[in-house]
Amino acid sequence: MADSAEKRLPEPLRKLLPLEIQAQCASSPCARGELLFRQGKKPAQMLYVTCGEVVLQRLGRQGAIVVLQRTRRGFIGEASLDSVRYHCDALVTMSGETVAIPLVAIKQALAADSGFAGRWIAMLNQEVKRLRAQCERLSMKGVKERLLHLIETEGSEGRLPLGGGLKSMASELGVTHEALYRAVAELEKIGALRRRENLLVVVGGG
Amino acid sequence: MADSAEKRLPEPLRKLLPLEIQAQCASSPCARGELLFRQGKKPAQMLYVTCGEVVLQRLGRQGAIVVLQRTRRGFIGEASLDSVRYHCDALVTMSGETVAIPLVAIKQALAADSGFAGRWIAMLNQEVKRLRAQCERLSMKGVKERLLHLIETEGSEGRLPLGGGLKSMASELGVTHEALYRAVAELEKIGALRRRENLLVVVGGG
C-alpha cells in the first residue's frame, strides 16, 4: 500500500505536519557512509532522521573536518528553509532511516497555514531551549556534574530513560564512555544516583 | 520624546519586528543582581538583552543551581511564547539594558502577519544553527581546536573580531582565560594564527 510510509511517520512529524504534507513524505533507509546531501547543492527537501546517526560537516581552513551537528533523531539542516545552497555535507555515520519532505510544500504551507507556522515555531523553540541547555552542560568541567545536569534538564522528575545505553550517552555528554561509567559508579556509591534496568534516577532531595 | 526608545532599538529588532510592535518596545536598564523574571510567574513580555549579561537558571534536585542559558545579546526565553509559566529565573549577572516587547502583540502578529512569522522562523533557524555549532565546539577536547572552530564558524574568511577581549571569549569557549591566552600564544608561535589589534586571523591554507 502507498500509505504504509505515512503510517510509519514518527509521532513528532504526525503532530507537526499538515495532512497534505504528511502524504508527501517519503521514508527511506540510509547506510553508513552515504552522503545525504553535499555542500553547494540546492536543498530540495527537508530531511528528518528517525533512526541511525547523521552528521553535518564541512572542511575547515587547514583541511580539518568541522562537525556542525550530530543528529540521531530530528530534522537535519532546518536552516535549509532559508538558504539557497547547503553549506555543509550530510554524512550517515550509522545506518538508519530518514523521512524526506518536499521543501516547497513546507514553505507554502508555512506561509498559508498560520497554525502550522505556529507549530513550527514551537518546535524550533523547543530545539533552541534544548540546545542552550546542552551548551551549558558541555561547558561544565566535571563528568558527574554534566550527567546530573542532563538528568535535570532532559529527564522528568529526576528520572531519565537511557535509550542506546550509557555508551551513546557518553558522546552526548562530550566525554569518553569510560569516564561516564566511572562517574555513574561513583555517584551510585555516594548514593546520589540509582540505576534501574533502563533508567537513571537522581536520589537527592526529591 | 517618546520615540527615543524606538530609535535605540538594536538593528536585529528593527529588521525583525513589524513597525507597530517596534512602537510598543520599551528599553530599560538592568542592574547586576536584579531578577528580570521568576520561575512560576506568567510571561507578559519578551525580553531582549542589548548589553550586559543575563542567565536563566533554576534549582536542581539537590539544591544546586542549574544554568540553562547565558545571554549577552539576544532574546531570553523565546520559549515563553509557548509556555504559560516561566520554568526558571532570569538573573542579571552584568549590568546592562533590555528591551521589553508585549507577548500578546507578538503572538497576534505572528498569527496575522505571515511575513513576520517567516522572519521569526528565520531568526530561530539562525539561532539553532549557531547553537549546534557551539555544542560541537564545546565537545572538542583541546582549547586550540575549539578556538579554530570558533573562528571557522563565527568568523568570516577565517577572521574573527574579538569584541570584549580574549577574556570574555574564554567563557564562550568554556575554558579559563589563562588557557586561552596560552593557546593563542602557541598558535601564533606555530604560525597558524595571527593577531591584529582587534582581530584573530587563521593563517592556514586560505
Added chain:
DNA sequence: CGTACTTTTGAATCGCATCAAATCTGGTGG
C-alpha cells in the same frame, strides 16, 4: 558456540584548572 558489542576495571599520561604573581593598559583625579 562464536561473533560483535557493550560494560567494566586498571594504569599511565597529558592538558586544563587552579592558585599566584608580574606586567601592561586605559582612565581618573591630584
Added chain:
DNA sequence: CCACCAGATTTGATGCGATTCAAAAGTACG
C-alpha cells in the same frame, strides 16, 4: 604630567581529572 587604580593580559608551578591504551567480563544474536 604624574600617581594611582581597576581591569585585562601574561607567565609560572602544581594537582586533579579526563583521555588514552589495554584487557577482562558480561550480553545479545544468529
